[in-house]
Amino acid sequence: MGGCSEQDGDFIKWTNSKEPQFQRLQKAGIPYIHRGTDILIPDNYREEAAACCS
Structure with missing residues (x-):
């Protein structure tokens, strides 16, 4: 991964x-929570999110 994510409980945090x-993320249909410049993505979307991350 491009180093843009870290684990935050049940979420991956960018x-x-x-x-x-x-x-x-929106185009891929991945749900996320937006907090300032952070994005929280449910852990079960880890692989899809990794593809968007690069």
Whole structure:
């Protein structure tokens, strides 16, 4: 992974996320919680999120 995620309980947390990452998640249909510049993604979407991360 490109080092943009870390584990946060039942979520994967992306820090310092940029707009293109939000758009990739939306297009892929991955649910996420937006907190400031962080994105929390349910852990069961780990592989899909990793594809969007790169």
